[in-house]
Structures are given as structure tokens and as C-alpha cells.
Amino acid sequence: MPDSKDVLLKIFNKLLDYYGPRHWWPAKTNFEIIVGAILTQSVSWKNVEKAIGNLQDKGLLNPLSIVECSTEILEEAVRPTRYYRQKAQRLRTFSYFLLESYKGELGRLFSLDAEVLREQLLGIKGIGPETADSIILYGAGHPVFVVDAYTRRIFNRLGFFKEDVTYDEMQNFFMSNLPHDTYLFNEYHALIVAQGNLCCSNLKPRCGECPLLEMCKDTWIKTEYRSQGAWKE
Numbered sequence: 001m002p003d004s005k006d007v008l009l010k011i012f013n014k015l016l017d018y019y020g021p022r023h024w025w026p027a028k029t030n031f032e033i034i035v036g037a038i039l040t041q042s043v044s045w046k047n048v049e050k051a052i053g054n055l056q057d058k059g060l061l062n063p064l065s066i067v068e069c070s071t072e073i074l075e076e077a078v079r080p081t082r083y084y085r086q087k088a089q090r091l092r093t094f095s096y097f098l099l100e101s102y103k104g105e106l107g108r109l110f111s112l113d114a115e116v117l118r119e120q121l122l123g124i125k126g127i128g129p130e131t132a133d134s135i136i137l138y139g140a141g142h143p144v145f146v147v148d149a150y151t152r153r154i155f156n157r158l159g160f161f162k163e164d165v166t167y168d169e170m171q172n173f174f175m176s177n178l179p180h181d182t183y184l185f186n187e188y189h190a191l192i193v194a195q196g197n198l199c200c201s202n203l204k205p206r207c208g209e210c211p212l213l214e215m216c217k218d219t220w221i222k223t224e225y226r227s228q229g230a231w232k233e
Helices: 006-020 030-039 047-057 063-068 072-075 085-103 106-110 114-122 129-140 149-157 167-177 183-196 219-227
Strands: none
Touching: 006 149, 006 167, 030 085, 030 106, 030 129, 047 072, 047 167, 063 085, 063 183, 072 085, 106 114, 106 129, 114 129, 129 167, 129 183, 149 167, 149 183
């Protein structure tokens, strides 16, 4: 019986073969990574790209400009994202923190030990575990595994987690069963996002195109594909 590490690496390789390297996180600067991590919650990346483009056009992709601009201008720039007023305030709150605590220098913030960095990020109003870990992995380059709603859905269907599994439980599982490698964690999370977006959707999964179909434990999916003669035991 293969152990969890072997199965997780098998899943990673199947996804990598199917989707190819994702080159994630797409950004020109580390500050842009943070902006994207804050804006991407509950919205598609396409909308985040529009908001980042607006911020760039207005010269607002730096903490000082975000702090100094008016609320109306900042909100209008990030309007393509959901909850844009709330997200504008989160961008401003993070920018105040960076300026006041680290003189606006991300290098000083990212030089912190990963656990200390995470604690400080979580202390900023509006930044939760997923956002903090995205910043730590993609911005600071520390090997921490980022999990999200896609991770819960996909690995529930694969039989690893129950639907009510917590963020910490999911993260601990991956961190305990995979080598702590920044590239691996980066690519794995990006591939999970691709799988959740393009194939393993919530209501209408495209199971016939799924690279993980033979590993799926979802009862409805197995029944549906057995009826079509497409299921491989």
C-alpha cells in the first residue's frame, strides 16, 4: 500500500504532466504579489489582473502611493474585484504596516523567519491564513504549503479529507507528507488551482477530462462514469 507521500507525489506528477508548469505567481514585483494575494480572495484571477492594471495605470503599485491616495481613487482602481471597498482598505492597512514597521522595505519584512513573518502578517486586519501563506510562499520564498477551497474540494473527492476539514488540518497534512521545497509547494498549489478552475469545478466537474479520474473516490462521479463504461478500477 503506497504511503501518503507517494500518492501526493503521484498526484503532483499527473497534474504537472497534464497542465504543465504554471509559472505562478504572475507579478513583476514582490509588492505586486502581495497586492494580488489580497485582491484574489473570492474572485477570479482575470478580475484581479484588471484591478492590478488599474493600480499600475494610476501609479498605485507601491505602499506610499496607496497610503497617500484618496479612498475613492483606490476603491475605483480595485472595483473589478468583489468586496472592492473592503479590499481597498486591506491594501491600505498592509501598506501602513509596511511603512511604519519596515520603512516600506519588503526585503526587511521577508528576511524574518517564516513563523515570525506569518505571525506578523496574521496580525494585520483582513489578512487570513491563506493570504498570509501566499505572501510567505510566493513573495518571501519560504516553503509553506498554501491550501484553499480548491484543495478542500479536490482532495475531498480523492478521499483524503472530509468536507469540513480545517485550513490547518489540510496544511499540516501536506507539510507532513511532502519534502519542504519551495518549488514543489509553489507548483503544487498552482496546479491545484488549475485543476479546480479548469476541471474539478463545484457544480459541473468536467470529469471526462480529469487527469485524476481513476483516483477519484466521489460516489456520484464513480456511479456516473461506471454507467458510461468509462470508469477504471
